Each structure stands twice: as structure tokens, then as C-alpha cells.
Amino acid sequence: MMKLPALIVMPEDTPEIKKANTRSYGAEIVTYDRVKQDREAIANRIADDRGAVVVPPFEHPEIIAGQGTTGLETIEQAASRDMSLDAVLIPASGGGLAAGNALAFTANSPATQIHTVEPEGFNDHARSLASGKRERNAAASGSICDALLAPVPGELTFAINQPRLASGLVVSEAEVKRAMIFAFEHLKLVIEPGGAVGLAAVLTGKIPTEGRIIAVIASGGNVDPGLFAEILKAR
Amino acid sequence: MMKLPALIVMPEDTPEIKKANTRSYGAEIVTYDRVKQDREAIANRIADDRGAVVVPPFEHPEIIAGQGTTGLETIEQAASRDMSLDAVLIPASGGGLAAGNALAFTANSPATQIHTVEPEGFNDHARSLASGKRERNAAASGSICDALLAPVPGELTFAINQPRLASGLVVSEAEVKRAMIFAFEHLKLVIEPGGAVGLAAVLTGKIPTEGRIIAVIASGGNVDPGLFAEILKAR
Numbered sequence: 447m448m449k450l451p452a453l454i455v456m457p458e459d460t461p462e463i464k465k466a467n468t469r470s471y472g473a474e475i476v477t478y479d480r481v482k483q484d485r486e487a488i489a490n491r492i493a494d495d496r497g498a499v500v501v502p503p504f505e506h507p508e509i510i511a512g513q514g515t516t517g518l519e520t521i522e523q524a525a526s527r528d529m530s531l532d533a534v535l536i537p538a539s540g541g542g543l544a545a546g547n548a549l550a551f552t553a554n555s556p557a558t559q560i561h562t563v564e565p566e567g568f569n570d571h572a573r574s575l576a577s578g579k580r581e582r583n584a585a586a587s588g589s590i591c592d593a594l595l596a597p598v599p600g601e602l603t604f605a606i607n608q609p610r611l612a613s614g615l616v617v618s619e620a621e622v623k624r625a626m627i628f629a630f631e632h633l634k635l636v637i638e639p640g641g642a643v644g645l646a647a648v649l650t651g652k653i654p655t656e657g658r659i660i661a662v663i664a665s666g667g668n669v670d671p672g673l674f675a676e677i678l679k680a681r
Numbered sequence: 682m683m684k685l686p687a688l689i690v691m692p693e694d695t696p697e698i699k700k701a702n703t704r705s706y707g708a709e710i711v712t713y714d715r716v717k718q719d720r721e722a723i724a725n726r727i728a729d730d731r732g733a734v735v736v737p738p739f740e741h742p743e744i745i746a747g748q749g750t751t752g753l754e755t756i757e758q759a760a761s762r763d764m765s766l767d768a769v770l771i772p773a774s775g776g777g778l779a780a781g782n783a784l785a786f787t788a789n790s791p792a793t794q795i796h797t798v799e800p801e802g803f804n805d806h807a808r809s810l811a812s813g814k815r816e817r818n819a820a821a822s823g824s825i826c827d828a829l830l831a832p833v834p835g836e837l838t839f840a841i842n843q844p845r846l847a848s849g850l851v852v853s854e855a856e857v858k859r860a861m862i863f864a865f866e867h868l869k870l871v872i873e874p875g876g877a878v879g880l881a882a883v884l885t886g887k888i889p890t891e892g893r894i895i896a897v898i899a900s901g902g903n904v905d906p907g908l909f910a911e912i913l914k915a916r
Contacts, residue, residue: 463866627906631698634871634902667869671862675910 453498455489459592461638464668480595481586504542505600514546520661521555531558532658535615535644537665538562538571540596541603547663548610558661559612561653563643565591565622572614574599575607590619590673593640593666615653617646623677625649629664630678641666688733690724694827696873699903715830716821739777740835749781755896756790766793767893770850770879772900773797773806775831776838782898783845793896794847796888798878800826800857807849809834810842825854825908828875828901850888852881858912860884864899865913876901 452473456465457480465475478488486502493500502509517534524531534551536544544562551558562571568589573581582598589595599607617625622639625646629635637645644662648655687708691700692715700710713723721737728735737744752769759766769786771779779797786793797806803824808816817833824830834842852860857874860881864870872880879897883890 467866630871630906630909631702636865636869636871671865671913671916674865675913678906678910681906 461670504540510546513543514550517547517550531661533559534661536663537643539594541599545603545606562614563647565589569616575614591640615647621646636667637664638666638669696905739775745780748778749785752782752785768794769896771898772878774829776834780838780841797849798882800824804851810849826875850882856881871902872899873901873904
């Protein structure tokens with residue numbers, strides 16, 4: 447809307463479709479190795495060189511507020527159907543989407559239980575919410591859920607999430623794939639692996655669903671056609 | 682809602698996912714050969730045997746009215762965005778969805794041009810609208826658009842459509858596949874071949890789009906995972 451140039455720092459292993467879509471919106475892309483390099487350092491250096499503003503993916507009040515609009519819309523949509531939500535499930539990487547939703551829900555729908563959902567091996571939120579302090583993942587890569595691999599909950603996001611969230615749920619890669627197939631077959635939606643963890647948690651009974659109304663945030667559809675085809679064919 | 686038993690008469694070559702979903706909703710299925718058999722005769726015989734009511738796919742005032750609710754919703758959604766629609770594109774088989782929309786649009790959005798869209802070789806509406814009388818397709822099968830193969834426009838539906846529609850558009854199989862891929866990549870929607878003809882018509886410029894607002898009805902997502910995967914991989 448502002449016609450500003452944009453440069454996005456993305457992991458090398460980002461799905462090609464996400465890179466292509468990002469470029470088609472007019473942005474430049476710089477990639478980095480998520481195991482060996484520090485994306486914040488790269489972004490800061492480029493911003494210094496160019497006199498640009500860094501827009502971090504989660505660790506910033508305005509980013510969190512922006513992501514929280516998902517929560518406001520979810521609450522509005524539930525209210526328009528005279529529903530009150532028993533729980534909301536939110537995919538978590540750095541925890542910004544969860545923090546924004548946590549603020550939206552505790553203010554406007556305080557009875558709703560809020561859960562993060564993460565893939566196995568990258569359950570830093572689940573462990574951090576259980577222990578009360580920010581826990582780090584052992585690995586930096588190796589999950590199909592490429593969007594959920596931040597190594598540790600953000601400081602700011604965890605300060606918001608810790609007192610407001612019920613718990614963190616964890617799903618396996620096979621469960622994620624089955625949820626993507628379910629979305630294809632029944633919802634007619636394309637959901638990327640990291641976006642499907644919430645649906646996977648519901649379908650596999652990671653929380654009680656009987657008689658409850660549960661909102662699931664499906665936070666993205668950037669999945670490469672080759673991977674999607676492979677998942678469909680393996681069904 | 683009424684807990685009534687249902688039996689659906691479907692072509693043998695119906696996608697497996699449509700059969701599976703239909704069964705999972707509790708219906709019985711009887712299949713027939715769309716080249717050699719007459720589905721109306723089969724349905725009427727079964728209805729006689731069982732004392733059941735035949736619900737035809739398009740040739741009935743109440744079915745047409747029901748399908749027309751798509752048009753009412755489309756008009757409502759456009760109005761809620763302060764948009765007035767220049768055109769609406771409707772996939773056509775027997776013409777019931779088109780007839781319902783034609784009634785909805787001429788009554789509530791009379792400036793909107795209404796077009797059917799069909800696959801090559803099954804363009805009975807395009808030809809019938811051009812000639813002013815019901816034209817028949819040469820073939821009974823042989824298109825990827827399995828839902829759009831009715832042999833001829835319905836009598837009742839064509840009486841409604843003929844005076845109200847602007848024209849019929851026609852798209853190729855390759856154009857349909859590219860539209861399905863576009864929906865996957867950009868809309869994150871699963872659209873079946875027959876449901877994607879309208880989007881294909883827009884993407885390939887079968888009607889002018891410059892400065893116009895065009896509604897596209899995407900009338901179904903029952904595509905077998907194997908076929909969808911094949912289309913994605915061939916991209």
C-alpha cells in the first residue's frame with residue numbers, strides 16, 4: 447500500500463512457492479542457512495547498509511498486535527454464529543501469533559483456553575510453558591513444518607504467553623500429513639505443514655473435543671506442489 | 682437434518698473421493714454407465730420400488746431455486762464490499778446452477794452479465810445460447826471435467842437461461858489444469874476440474890477483465906488426490 451521496497455531474509459530451505467510468491471509481490475529475497483547463520487544479524491546489517499527498518503517476525507509489540515487480529519476475527523466470527531469458543535489452537539514458532547491471540551482472547555473471550563501447537567522435536571513452547579522458563583530446541587532443522595522452527599520462544603512473546611496460555615500441544619509429522627490430507631478431502635483447503643498442526647491436534651484428540659467448540663488457526667498454505675503431491679500420493 | 686435415507690445415482694467414473702464423501706454422509710450409491718445408461722430411468726425405477734422421491738440434479742424449480750442461493754450470497758458479499766459486479770461466470774452441465782444464478786442476478790443485480798463456462802467438446806450451452814435452441818454434445822464422456830458432462834441443456838433450465846444469459850464461454854483441458862494450479866498456489870483452494878472452468882476463463886482472458894469486477898463460481902472440490910497430485914507434478 448505504501449509502495450515501499452521490501453527485502454525479506456528467509457531460510458534457504460523455504461518452500462520455492464513461498465519464495466516465488468514473495469518475489470511476485472515485488473520483494474527482494476536474501477536467503478541464509480538456518481543452522482549456521484543468524485538471521486537477525488543479517489537483517490540488521492542490511493538495514494544499516496540501506497537505511498531500512500527491520501520488521502522482525504515476532505519479537506515486536508506491533509507485530510504481535512498485527513498477528514492478534516486473527517484472534518479478533520476469530521472471536522467476531524464465533525460471536526456472529528452465537529458460539530462461544532472453549533479453546534483455540536495456535537501454531538507456534540517464535541510465539542508472536544500465539545501472543546497476539548493470547549491478548550485478543552484474554553481481553554475479549556476470557557473463557558477460551560489457549561494452546562500452542564508444535565511439531566515433535568520443536569516443542570520449545572510446550573516445554574517452556576510446562577517449566578515456566580524459555581526452553582531451547584535441540585535441533586535447528588529437520589521438520590516438515592518449515593515455518594515452525596524458531597529455536598526458542600521470544601522473550602517478549604513468552605512474557606505475554608506464559609501467564610495466558612493453558613499448555614502447548616505437540617503433533618508428529620505423520621499426524622501433520624494426515625491433517626493436510628483431511629483439509630484437502632473435506633475442507634478443500636491447501637494448508638502447509640506448519641499451518642496444519644492445530645487441525646492435526648484436534649483430529650488426533652490431543653485435547654478433549656466432545657461437546658466443545660474449538661477454533662483452529664491454519665496459518666499458511668505455502669507448500670510446494672511437489673511435496674503436496676507426494677503427501678497426497680502416500681495416503 | 683431430516684434423518685431421511687438417501688440413495689444417489691452417480692456415473693461409474695465419478696471421482697472416488699466424491700463417492701467416499703457421499704457414503705460418509707450416510708448415503709447409498711448406485712452407479713451407472715454415462716455412455717450407455719439413462720440415469721433418470723434408473724432413478725425413477727428405484728424411486729418407484731422404494732416409494733422414494735426423486736431429487737433431480739437440475740431440471741426442477743426447487744433445485745434451481747436452491748442452486749440460486751449461490752447467486753444471492755455472491756450479490757450480498759459484493760454489496761458488503763461496496764462492489765457492483767460486471768459479470769458472473771458459472772460452470773454449466775445441465776444448467777441448473779446457471780438458471781438459479783440467472784434468476785438471482787436479473788432480480789437483484791440486473792447490470793451483471795451472466796455467462797456459463799464449459800469445457801471444450803461439452804459446450805452445449807455455448808452453442809445453444811448462440812443458436813437459440815437446445816444443442817446436444819457429440820460425446821457423452823471424455824473430459825477431465827466429470828461434473829459438466831450433461832448431454833444437453835435442460836428444458837426448464839434453458840427456458841430460464843436463454844433470455845437472461847450473455848453468452849457461453851469455453852475453456853480447454855490445459856486451461857482448466859492451469860486454473861487448478863493457480864487456485865492451489867495463490868488462493869489455497871482445492872477446486873475440481875469442473876469447478877475451475879470459470880477461473881480458467883478469467884485467467885485466459887475469455888472475457889475482458891480490465892477495470893471490471895467479475896465473480897467466479899467455483900462449484901466443487903471433489904477431485905481425487907491421485908489426479909490432483911498428477912496435475913501439480915505436471916506443472
